[in-house]
Amino acid sequence: MNTVIAFILMFGLLVFIHEWGHLIFAKRAGMLAREFAIGFGPKVFAFTRNETVYTIRLLPIGGYVRVAGEDPEIIDLKPGHHVGLEFNEFGKVNKIIVNHKTKHPNARIIEIEEADLDHALQIKGYEVGEEEKLVFDVDPKAFFVMDERETQIAPYDRQFASKTVTQRAMQLFAGPMMNFVLAIFIFLILGIIQGVPVEEAQMGEVIADSPAAEAGIKEGDEIIQIEKDSISTWEEFHTIVRSSPSEELNVTVLRDGEEIALTVVPNEAEGVEGEESFGQIGVYQAFEKSILGTIPYGISQTYETSKLILTNLGMLITGQLSIDALSGPVGIYDATDQIVQTGFTNFLLWTAMLSINLGIVNLVPLPALDGGRLLFVGIEAIRGKPVSPEKEGLFHFIGFALLMLLMIVVTWNDIQRLFL
Template sequence: MNTVIAFIFMFGLLVFIHEWGHLIFAKRAGMLAREFAIGFGPKVFAFTRNETVYTIRLLPIGGYVRVAGEDPEIIDLKPGHHVGLEFNEQDEVIKIIVNHKSKHPNARVIEIEEADLDHKLQIVGYEIDEQDEELRFKVHPKAKFVMDEQETQIAPYNRQFASKSVGQRAMQLFAGPMMNFVLAIVIFLILGVIQGVPVEEAKMGEVQADSPAAEAGIKNGDEVVKIEGQSISTWQQFTTIVRENPGEELDLVVLREGKEVPLTVIPAEVPGMEGQEPFGQIGVYKAFEKSLLGTVSYGFTQTFETTKLILTNLGMLITGQLPIETLSGPVGIYDATDQIVQTGFTNFLLWTAMLSINLGIVNLVPLPALDGGRLLFVGIEAVRGKPIAPEKEGLFHFVGFAFLMLLMIIVTWNDIQRLFL
């Protein structure tokens, strides 16, 4: 149950922060954000606030913010249509009722001659069976289009995605991944406050029970100053030598309470990932210290270092140095979360930060249907001075989305085979 709660919290937080970034910058640019959704598929829960419908959907595989104009608008009034109109006190149309007009006895029924809900915001038409007098009606910018008793707010062109500048559209698309990086920085800052900041020196923190380090007599607070007669000064130097010598006896000199103490340790041999050599491990954690400046620096440096690591692994995946089996979908992430939750809250926070950075990076990859793919089209528009035809862009994203769903199925099947079969 702890894992289920942790996974739901983590998934909800990552998706919420990502989509919240898109939502905030859409609203800042004056776009009409029609829906803010966590999950895909059928609605589980929904409410409306400030023009936006907030929904939780059944399938926990992502989320989205639907902005007016990104998809073809469903509101379409053609000559000859009979609609019911309701007005406010300023004689502006506030409701356009397409069917079930009998349920709106106060609506004025007219036959459409011309309707412009994008620029002029007006409807031209005639009373039913009275074609002699042309009538013009001003439409309120937030008028509702009512179809099957479902209300949809109209979106004048200046509220649509395409009406905004290249910079505003690019920022709205980039804001989602950006907020994932911001979340990671905040989590690392929280970790810095809770546990302190790891020191650069080869200073020992927690020593695991029954580990090679415990058997060798290494204690919390010891600082390794020599290995095999070689002076060392950093944690990276220390761990590099340990990793390179699995099963080999290593002579250490540690500084303990101002005195040098000689010790001998034999690193345990740990199997490497598929295609990689085994490595040494002695069972110690890095020492931590608390400082305000160090905590602030830690938030940014850890985000940067984690980003570099993920980009390196992504590059290895693209070049074939890592097999596709190393990818994990929701099932694999849930299993990893289960293992990490059992090791403690701080490790769960670290895992959440890493996944947040990973989500930000993946969404910036210029693939169809991802933020990076859409940013690519905005960039092309900026270079060529005009947008690519919406039909071509839509086809590109549709094919890309289908490819991503296929990849998701393959990855999920790999997870199931690895964990259950």
């Protein structure tokens, strides 16, 4: 049960912060955000606030912000349609009843001759049985009423396409950006809880029965020399040990102001697919409490984790990593189950890594992802005019179908790994 709760909270946080970035920048640009959704599929819960419907949906495989103009509008008034019109106190149309007009006895029934709800915000037509042409001004925040459900109209200046290239690019980039911001914030919390790593090669926890413990290395020791090489940073120490599996290393440690000579032989650890084996001696880096140090720590950890994920992504693209290395929701749940059992700080670290991963993957220029849509905005900026909506829509539709196919394959691999 702890794993289920942890997974739901983690998934909800990652998706919420990503989509919240899209939502905030859409509203700042004046776009009409119709829906803010966590999950896909049937609605489980919904409420409306400030023009936006907030929903939680059944399938926990992502989320979205539906902005007016990104997809074809649901309702299109055509000549010959009969609609009911209701008016506000200023005489402007504030409700357009598409069907079930008998449930709105105060509505004026109009046969449409022409409707422009993008620019002029006018409806022209005739009352049924009359010949006099009437012109009705429409409130910019009027609603369609269809099957007794209200949907706000979207004048062109509230649609995605009406905004500048910069505004649209920022709205698309804001989701991944917020995932990086979340990761920095989580690393800040980790820095406050456990401290920040010291720059020197100072030992933290020494694992029992490890090569370091057998060599006599203790917590608090500082490695100042390996063989004839002076050591001043943890990175230098880590690099030498990692590159020396099964090799005898003469090290000099500084303990309580005294230099002590020791000998350690790193174990040979097997690398992941595509990597060579490496050495490890079973010690953790020392940490120190530093409130000011948490800020650069949060930024640097986010940067280093991003580099690692990008390296693995590059290996996947070049074929150095197979598709079997990918994990979907099932694999992430299984990993979360194992990590939750190791403690809260490791769970926070896992959440930060997944947040960075979500941000990077969404910036990959693939169809249906933020990066794919940013690609089209970039093409528009270069050529001076947008790609036709039909071509872009087909590109994203095919891409989304392929991504769903990839998700099925990855999920199947995850399930197989669980039972092998």
